[in-house]
Amino acid sequence: MIPIAMPLLGETEADAARNAVLSGWVSQGPEVGRFETEFAAFVGADHACAVSNCTTALHLALLGVGVGPGDEVVTVSHSFIAGANAIRQCGAMPVFVDIEQSGFNIDPQAVAAALTPRTRAILCVHQIGMPCDMGALMTIANSFGLPVIEDAACGAGSEIRIDGAWQKIGRPIGDVVCFSFHPRKVITTGEGGMLTTNRADLDAGFRLRRQHGMSVSDTKRHASASVVFETYPVRGYNYRMTDIQAAIGRAQLQRLPEIVARRRELADRYHGAIESMPGLTPPVEPSWARSNWQSYCVSLARGVDQKKLMQRMLDRGVATRRGIMNVHLEGAYSGLDLTHALSRSEMARDRCILLPLYAQMTDEEQDKVLTVLQEAMSTLQTTPLRQKIKA
Numbered sequence: 599m600i601p602i603a604m605p606l607l608g609e610t611e612a613d614a615a616r617n618a619v620l621s622g623w624v625s626q627g628p629e630v631g632r633f634e635t636e637f638a639a640f641v642g643a644d645h646a647c648a649v650s651n652c653t654t655a656l657h658l659a660l661l662g663v664g665v666g667p668g669d670e671v672v673t674v675s676h677s678f679i680a681g682a683n684a685i686r687q688c689g690a691m692p693v694f695v696d697i698e699q700s701g702f703n704i705d706p707q708a709v710a711a712a713l714t715p716r717t718r719a720i721l722c723v724h725q726i727g728m729p730c731d732m733g734a735l736m737t738i739a740n741s742f743g744l745p746v747i748e749d750a751a752c753g754a755g756s757e758i759r760i761d762g763a764w765q766k767i768g769r770p771i772g773d774v775v776c777f778s779f780h781p782r783k784v785i786t787t788g789e790g791g792m793l794t795t796n797r798a799d800l801d802a803g804f805r806l807r808r809q810h811g812m813s814v815s816d817t818k819r820h821a822s823a824s825v826v827f828e829t830y831p832v833r834g835y836n837y838r839m840t841d842i843q844a845a846i847g848r849a850q851l852q853r854l855p856e857i858v859a860r861r862r863e864l865a866d867r868y869h870g871a872i873e874s875m876p877g878l879t880p881p882v883e884p885s886w887a888r889s890n891w892q893s894y895c896v897s898l899a900r901g902v903d904q905k906k907l908m909q910r911m912l913d914r915g916v917a918t919r920r921g922i923m924n925v926h927l928e929g930a931y932s933g934l935d936l937t938h939a940l941s942r943s944e945m946a947r948d949r950c951i952l953l954p955l956y957a958q959m960t961d962e963e964q965d966k967v968l969t970v971l972q973e974a975m976s977t978l979q980t981t982p983l984r985q986k987i988k989a
């Protein structure tokens with residue numbers, strides 16, 4: 599069985615967790631501090647704040663830029679539901695806009711059309727690791743004075759070219775960038791998240807709110823030679839990462855360049871093979887983006903039965919997933935007033951499949967995926983699909 603994804607974990611991570619346990623400090627402590635410093639340096643941000651997962655990171659990011667009850671946040675429906683949930687958690691409403699014509703990222707023109715006097719922030723997503731069009735988004739955001747939060751849950755190790763220079767996703771182009779370290783992402787801490795920003799005021803707010811709104815952290819009190827009484831100036835949460843997770847995260851971060859390099863190699867191989875397969879269109883990488891290929895999303899021509907294709911592949915031992923979910927099609931958001939067209943989002947969910955991709959995948963395994971894909975396609979095609987159809 600070839601799974602859709604697999605984290606790359608080994609002795610290094612096991613040793614890191616063991617050392618953290620044996621250090622006697624297992625909750626948020628020195629390892630979290632080191633992970634933050636190293637992550638900030640890796641992406642090129644002034645500050646990094648570790649939290650329990652990316653959903654809590656998004657919640658803190660939205661609160662940090664001032665999102666509250668009655669506000670609107672413009673975002674995509676074509677994304678994991680956590681983004682919309684974090685907006686609701688603030689008492690605000692998501693305003694869903696469509697994705698671009700080619701690709702799976704937020705359409706900047708649709709964002710511009712969705713702004714109202716109630717818009718408080720833009721939440722864009724570097725979907726499945728592919729950088730979204732930050733240049734166009736920032737032009738719009740800046741002209742309306744709106745903060746931008748980048749959901750880079752899947753984006754660790756991806757790069758974007760801004761003003762002629764390549765930089766890592768995580769060096770903030772907007773105000774805050776949020777990452778996930780769930781096992782389905784490119785590096786993992788089991789559960790975990792990170793916020794990066796260049797704004798010291800925002801970073802200070804994240805640190806306060808992730809720890810019950812407590813004015814002095816445990817590490818500071820522990821290290822202090824004099825008695826310290828903490829205060830609670832704001833209402834906060836327990837969104838802390840543990841030192842065991844941070845220790846694993848530091849080991850994973852060391853491997854990230856190697857993981858991304860292999861993923862890119864595999865994506866190139868998929869691309870080369872799928873380009874010539876009738877009925878299938880490989881994903882597009884803009885000239886200003888370098889994906890980490892957290893997922894490899896293939897578009898199916900009209901007439902290809904998505905579910906049947908996935909079932910045939912599963913029967914032959916290859917796991918796939920359908921395209922990215924649409925939040926507006928889920929029961930949790932059924933009452934929502936939808937003002938903007940979401941047809942491309944719906945098409946991307948229902949006419950795409952994600953193929954297996956993970957760093958330790960061998961060329962032979964990938965060849966099996968391609969063979970199974972090709973054979974499943976040929977048994978499915980009732981109408982001839984000799985012509986390539988652009989997604």
Ligand SMILES: *Cc1c(COP(=O)(O)O)cnc(C)c1O
Pocket residue numbers: 651652653654677678680681723725749751752777778779780790791
């Ligand atoms: C995975 C994911 C999240 C949620 O991350 P968690 O760490 O599981 O909370 C949020 N947004 C996107 C786009 C994701 O893919």
